[in-house]
Amino acid sequence: MKRFAFGSLRIRLIFLVLFAVLPALGLMLDLGMEQRSPSISLAQERALELARSISDVQRRLIADTRQILFTLSQLPEVRQHNPVACSAVCANLLKESEGYTGFAVAKPDGDVFASAPPLAQPVNLADRPWFQRLVQSRGFVVGEYQKGRISDKATIVLTHPVLDDTGRLKAIVGAGLDLNWLSRFIAESSLPADTKFTIVDRNGTILVRYPDQKEFVGRSMPETSLVKAVLAEGEGVMEAPGLDGIPCFYGFTSLAFGSGSVHVVVGFPEQLAFAEGQQELIFNLALLGTVALLALVAAWFGGDLFIVRQVSALLVAAKGLADGNLTVRTGVSYGRGELGQLARAFDQIAESLEFHKAERRKSEEIYRSVVDNITMGVSLISIKMEILAINNQMRQWYPGLDPTTRPLCYQAYNDPLREGVCSYCPTAQTIRDGLVHEAITETPRGNQIMRYKIISSPIKDQAGNVLAAIEVVEDVTERMLAQEEKVKLETQLRQAQKMEAIGTLAGGIAHDFNNILGIISGYTDLTMLDMLEGSREMEQLECIRKAVYRAKELVQQILTFSRQREEELIPLRVSSLVKEALKMLRATLPSIIDIRWNIQASESEDLILGYPSQIHQVLMNLCTNASHAIGDQAGIIDVNLSRIQWEQEDSARPLELNQGYYLELTVSDTGCGIDPKIMDRIFEPYFTTKEAGVGTGMGLAVVHGIVKNHGGAITVESEPGKGSSFHVFFPALKDKGKHDGEMPLEPIPTGKECILLVDDEAALGQVAEKMLKHLGYEVVNRTSSIEALEAFRANPGRFDLVLTDRTMPQMTGMVLAREILKIRPDIPIILCTGFSDTLTQGKAAASGIREIVLKPFLLNDMARAVRHVLDQCKKTKSTL
Structure with a gap:
């Protein structure tokens, strides 16, 4: 039963009592030995001498093994945990060294990463008692008897620590001593006939036995009198039954090393002549046994009352703590004794662990809250591109996504039918090279194109191998739209600054030009006063006068266009503006472009309410756009002006126009036409199909704005490769008098002031x-x-x-x-x-x-x- 195991406290108390009795037992044996003949003394001396000789052999063997292990611990391959190199070294040692079952190198956690012979499966040595003693002592340790996990042979393990400069344990090197080989080696050392030798470890386990090797090796026999004496005295002689029950004279000695020891026992059979002395010795031993039994009974019950119960309470609390119950306490009163102080220390440890666990849980909750509440999406991606975890933002972006199913990221975040990673994927690059990467992607979401900035960072082990990647996704749609808007505004600002500069220049030119026109017009008027009405000279001067008037109006239009003069909404005759604009265009457009015009609206029908320079700009922009569409080839631009009437039921009537009379200005070209895919965007500001540096993308947008500002509409008809037609509609006015610069003929007032x-x-x-x-x-x-x-x-x-x-x-x-x-x-x-x-x-x-x-x-x-x-x-x- 477990409660009677050697490791239990009660059994150890009993052993303490037994050890206390051993001096009396030794005294009895000594008295018995004094009564024996000198031959007995000689036999015992010979047995002790043989035990010491075998002990010396074993001491040298252990010393040699310790030196081998120390040398092995200094190798760089061992300190660097190089499994291949270490295995090669171990194999070479096993080949060159006799008497060993194998060599092994383990990590501080007990995992064996190199051995000879090679491992058939992973082995961990952390549960071995010698391993735990070595971790505590940081010194050379000889273990107990065991069946080798690597060699599967009866062996005793000798281990040596591998320490760094700070004394921290980096690895453990060990050798398995072949107990069968040791038995044969000693047996072949010319021992006297009928000699029995035994090697016992500190726990009473038989390590070597000759003869009867197979029967006794590996058995724990601390209860035998021989083993008890050996464990108690360390070195001496005695007469006692052997392990096989046959009485012998024994000599024994101990071999101390590292954090343990072994005992060598050599025995000779007793002679029948010793029977009388043995009887007396047995009587004394019986008496001593009775006393020891009473002491044992007292130790059994007294130990339970004063020690075992408190230790049991500590054990129960320790098991609870090991099971993760940090609220467990010993319940033992804190006295001045060692057990009370131990209970206090244990409870303090439990309280500290409970506090730190609560703090760690709090820290984890804070970290999880931060990750879950940031506006950026966070994903944990495996090296197989599987989604392992996501935060709340990713759950909002991708409802229904379950990381526990480990979906592939390129299917969950993009196309469920996709068979490979995305070409731009920064996470895939991070997994490949272990570096931080980023990319900006565009993903359709509803009717909007969303733009995301993805930054991936590696998660590595101590060796630098990539285990996974953290992918952080930020929605930068609004930021990039704002940046694009900023670029547009900067472009508008530059355009406004250009217009301001042009206006300043135009203002200066207008001043000087108007002075020149003033001189021409003044002398023309004065000369006309001296001419006969109806004469040819009078007609010529009238032409000069009209030209001056038109030049004056042109200067005003230039100033208005450059924002140097506010323009008034006035009744206009569109036909005269069309003619004037076409004259200017003819001088600026390539000669290979044929400009044709047809004004179908009469002078009483071409009147609108508008801004002269803006109507002028509409025609200029449309014709310039047509010229660009024609390009370097010969082509035709047709300009037509007509008056139409829209009825309510007309299906061709633009939706923004009411029924009534309108002037229709049509500009057609034989250019390249407009792609239907971009037809809906041609009136957007800054939209252009021209190469960088050619055009601003504002021409048609300005036309559209002017037409809308005049209460009109604009429509487009286009066929790629054949040309385009722009139809502009302005609300028509009835003719109520003279407009657009007609010269009034009223009497000229005079005076004498x-x-x-x-x-x-x-x-x-x-x-x-x-x-x-x-x-x-x-x-x-x-x-x-x-x-x-x-x-x-x-x-x-x-x-x-x-x-x-x-x-x-x-x-x-x-x-x-x-x-x-x-x-x-x-x-x-x-x-x-x-x-x-x-x-x-x-x-x-x-x-x-x-x-x-x-x-x-x-x-x-x-x-x-x-x-x-x-x-x-x-x-x-x-x-x-």
């Missing part, structure tokens, strides 16, 4: 002076604002009106106006400018300026402006 004229452009000042004098006014002309101010200051009451240019050196027209008004606040002032970007009528009025006249001014325009301001001034004075 005195006007101070200021313009730094001498030629323009001269023509303005002649025009004003022709109208009857007295004119004082100055080309310097400083001189004009001095002239006004010299005689303020002389002047009825000041007509000044806006942009002049030394002093601008605005500054001059303020200085003059300081001298005479009621003087009316007219400001002339060829370019007005920020100056409005309201700002001018706030500065005391009565009227703004834009250059180039025609004679009738100047006459009406001057007369209007003077008449208003007179009305104001009369009311005062």
Whole structure:
């Protein structure tokens, strides 16, 4: 039964009692031996001498083995856990060394990774008592008798630790001593006849026996008197029954080494002459046995009461702790004795383990909570590309995905029918080379293309082998869309900056150009006054006058397009804008492109309400786009303008248009056409099929925005390889008068007042002076604002009106106006400018300026402006 095993505490107490009795037993034996004849002493001395001789042989054998194991422990192959090299070394040792069953090298956890003979299956030695003693002592250890797990032979294991520089156990080297070989070796050493020798380990197990090797080797016989004496005394002589029951004279000695010892016993048979002395010895032994029995009974029950119960409680608590129950406690009172202190220490260990386990569980829960609640998906992928675990984000992205089934990631995350890993997969690359990789993928989800950034990191063992990979997936869709939007905005900003630069340039050009036009128009008007109505010269001058007017309007359109002038929504005749735009296009498009136009709408039918420059831009963009579609080949661009009427039931009517009259502007080309796959995207901003650096992708988007802003619609018809047709519809207006620059024929007002004229452009000042004098006014002309101010200051009451240019050196027209008004606040002032970007009528009025006249001014325009301001001034004075 287990409770009577040698390792139990009660049995050990009994053995302690027995050991206490051994001195008395030795005394009796000594007395008995004194009564024996000298021959007995001689026999015992011979037995002891033989025991010592055999002990010396065994000591040398163990010393040699220890030296071999020490040498083996110093080998780099052993310290580096190289199984192949270590196995080769062990095999060579086994071949060259006699008397060993094998050599082995094990890891600190007991796993044998090299041996000779080779392992048939994995072997772990951690359960061997000698292994546990070596781990504790860190020194050379001789084990007990055992049946070799590697050699399957009766053996005794000798082991030596492999320590690093810090004393940490790195490996264990061991040799198995062949007990059968040892028995034969000693038997062949010329022992006297009938000699019996036995080698016993410290636990009473028979290691070597001669004769009767097979009968006794491996048996544990600590209960025999011979073994008891040997274990108790270590070295000596005695007369006792042998293991086979035959009385003998015995000599025995012990061999201590490492953390253990063995005992050598040599015996000779007794002679019949010793029978009387043996009887007396038996009597004494019986008496001693009785005393020992009483002591044993006392030790049995007293030990149970004072020791075993407390130790049993500790054992139960230890088993509970081993089973994972960290709440278990000993229940033993903490006294001053060793067992009480041991119980206290045990309970403290259990409390500490329970606390650390709770902390570890808390830490694991925090880590799991962090992983499960981050907005990035986390997957654990095996080297076979199997999904081992996922976090909550991945469960939300892939509902129903069960990692316990170990699905393949490229099927679970992509296509269930896919047969291999994705070509871009960073996780597969990480598993191959053990490095961190990342990639950005696009995955359709519903009606949206999702973009994910995948980063994979390896999980490696101590040897650097990849065991698995951690895959972190981040949804970067919004970030990349924001980046794309940023690029678009930057492009728009650059375009706006370009337009601003163009506008600044256009403003400067407009000022000088309008001055030139002013001179032309002024002298044209003055010359027309001297011509006969209806003459050929009169007609030619009229043509010049109209050209100047159209040039003036063109400058205004340029300023409007470049955002230097706000444009007004006015009634427009589209036909005249179409003709003007086509003239400009003809000068810019390649000559191999034939531009054809057909205006079917009459002058009473081509009127719309719109922004002139924007309608102009629509036609320019559509024709430019058509030119790009034609490319370097010869082609045709057709432009048609017609008036149509949409009825409510018309199936061809665009959905955004109501029934009514519309002007239809059609631009057709014979170019490459539009791919049906991209037809729905052609009006998107920045969408372009041209190569990088050619076009901005804004042309059709601008056209679409302008048409929608005018309450119209645009449709497209296209066939790849044959060309495209864009149909633009604008709501038509009824003709209610003159529009788009028609020249009014009203009487020109005159006067006799005195006007101070200021313009730094001498030629323009001269023509303005002649025009004003022709109208009857007295004119004082100055080309310097400083001189004009001095002239006004010299005689303020002389002047009825000041007509000044806006942009002049030394002093601008605005500054001059303020200085003059300081001298005479009621003087009316007219400001002339060829370019007005920020100056409005309201700002001018706030500065005391009565009227703004834009250059180039025609004679009738100047006459009406001057007369209007003077008449208003007179009305104001009369009311005062």
